[in-house]
Amino acid sequence: MQILAANDNAIARAAKEIVSGNLVVIPTETVYGLGANALEGKAVAKIFEAKNRPSFNPLIVHVHDLEQAMEYGVFDERARAIAHHFWPGPLTIIVPRQENCVIADLVSAGLPTIALRVPGHPVAQALIQESGVPIAAPSANRSGEPSATTPKHAAQSLRGVEGTILAAGSCQVGLESTVLDLSEQQARILRPGAITDEDLQPYLQNVEYDFGQHERPKSPGQLLKHYAPSIPVRLGAVDVKEGEALLAFGSTQFMGAEGGGFAHDKAESSFQNLSETGDLQEAAANLFTMLRDLDNPENAGIAVMSVPDVGLGIAINDRLSRAAAASK
Numbered sequence: 001m002q003i004l005a006a007n008d009n010a011i012a013r014a015a016k017e018i019v020s021g022n023l024v025v026i027p028t029e030t031v032y033g034l035g036a037n038a039l040e041g042k043a044v045a046k047i048f049e050a051k052n053r054p055s056f057n058p059l060i061v062h063v064h065d066l067e068q069a070m071e072y073g074v075f076d077e078r079a080r081a082i083a084h085h086f087w088p089g090p091l092t093i094i095v096p097r098q099e100n101c102v103i104a105d106l107v108s109a110g111l112p113t114i115a116l117r118v119p120g121h122p123v124a125q126a127l128i129q130e131s132g133v134p135i136a137a138p139s140a141n142r143s144g145e146p147s148a149t150t151p152k153h154a155a156q157s158l159r160g161v162e163g164t165i166l167a168a169g170s171c172q173v174g175l176e177s178t179v180l181d182l183s184e185q186q187a188r189i190l191r192p193g194a195i196t197d198e199d200l201q202p203y204l205q206n207v208e209y210d211f212g213q214h215e216r217p218k219s220p221g222q223l224l225k226h227y228a229p230s231i232p233v234r235l236g237a238v239d240v241k242e243g244e245a246l247l248a249f250g251s252t253q254f255m256g257a258e259g260g261g262f263a264h265d266k267a268e269s270s271f272q273n274l275s276e277t278g279d280l281q282e283a284a285a286n287l288f289t290m291l292r293d294l295d296n297p298e299n300a301g302i303a304v305m306s307v308p309d310v311g312l313g314i315a316i317n318d319r320l321s322r323a324a325a326a327s328k
C-alpha cells in the first residue's frame with residue numbers, strides 16, 4: 001500500500017485511482033474504509049479479495065449527499081427525514097434499490113436492497129466529489145481483524161494489498177456506523193453505533209433491534225438475508241440436463257447438452273459464463289447478475305460448473321452453496 005498524506009494533490013491522485021478501478025483506503029469519521037468504484041463489479045471484487053473474506057457480505061455505498069443517494073435507493077418520507085437530519089454522519093441507511101440502479105450487483109450481494117451513507121469526513125467528501133462516482137467501502141482491515149481507525153493500522157492489516165492509503169490521522173468516532181434498515185415497514189437497527197435508537201426515535205414510530213434481544217450474534221452478517229434463486233441450483237456440473245440453464249466457469253468448448261448440441265450454443269437466457277478465461281475477479285463481479293438472469297421460469301434449474309476453491313473462489317463457492325441450499 002502506498003501511503004499519501006491527504007492533501008488536495010493526494011486526493012486528486014486517489015480519485016483517479018478510484019475511477020480506474022483501483023483500491024483506495026479512505027478516512028471517514030467512523031473508521032477507515034477500503035474503497036472502490038461501486039459502479040464496477042471488478043473493482044468491488046478487489047475489495048473482497050483484499051479483505052480475504054470467505055463470503056460476500058453486502059457493502060456500504062458512500063455518496064456525497066442525499067440527492068445522489070436517491071439515484072440508487074428508494075427513500076420514503078421517513079428515510080428522507082432521517083437522512084436530512086443525520087447526514088453527513090455515522091449512520092448507514094438500507095433502502096430498496098432503485099429499479100434501474102447502476103451500482104454493481106456484487107455490492108448488494110444480490111439483494112434487492114442497498115446500504116447508503118454520506119460520510120462527514122472532509123477527505124471522504126472531497127474524494128467522492130472529485131472521483132464523481134459512488135464508493136463502496138467496508139472497514140479497511142482483513143477479515144477477522146478489528147476495524148482500522150488509523151492509517152498505520154490499515155496498512156498493517158492490509159499488508160501486501162495493492163492500493164493507496166489517504167492518511168488523515170485517527171478517526172473521530174472510532175466505531176463503525178449505525179446500520180438502520182428501512183427497506184421494510186418495520187425499521188430495524190442491524191448494527192449499533194454512534195447514532196442510537198433514542199436519537200432515531202423521534203423519526204420512527206418504533207424501531208427494533210435485529211441482532212437478538214438476549215444474545216448478539218458474532219457478526220451482523222449472520223442475520224443477513226441471502227439471495228435465493230426460485231429454481232433448483234445444481235453445483236459441480238459436468239453436463240447440462242434437458243431444460244437446465246448453465247452457469248459456466250472457464251472453457252465450455254466440449255461441454256455437450258443433453259438432448260443434443262453444445263452447451264455454449266444455448267440462448268443467453270439459459271447460458272452465461274462467469275469468466276471464460278477463469279478469472280476469479282471477473283467471476284465474482286458477474287456472479288449475482290448472472291444467477292439472477294438465469295433464474296427465469298424458462299429454465300428448469302441452473303447447473304453450475306465448479307469454481308476453484310482458492311482466493312475469491314472461496315467466497316464465490318460460499319454464495320453458490322447458499323444459493324443451492326436455499327433454491328427451489
Ligand code: TXA
Pocket residue numbers: 028030031032033034057058059060092094108111113114115117137138139140175176177178179190191220221224
Ligand atoms: O462506519 C462504517 O460503516 C464503515 C465506514 C468505512 O463507512 N464501513 C463498514 O462497512 O463498517 P462494513 O462492510 O464493514 O459493514 C457493513 C455492514 C455489514 O454488517 C453488512 O452486513 C451491512 O452493513 N449491510 C450492508 N448492506 C446491507 C444490506 N443490503 N442488507 C443488510 N445489511 C447490509
Ligand code: MG
Pocket residue numbers: 138139147
Ligand atoms: Mg467491518
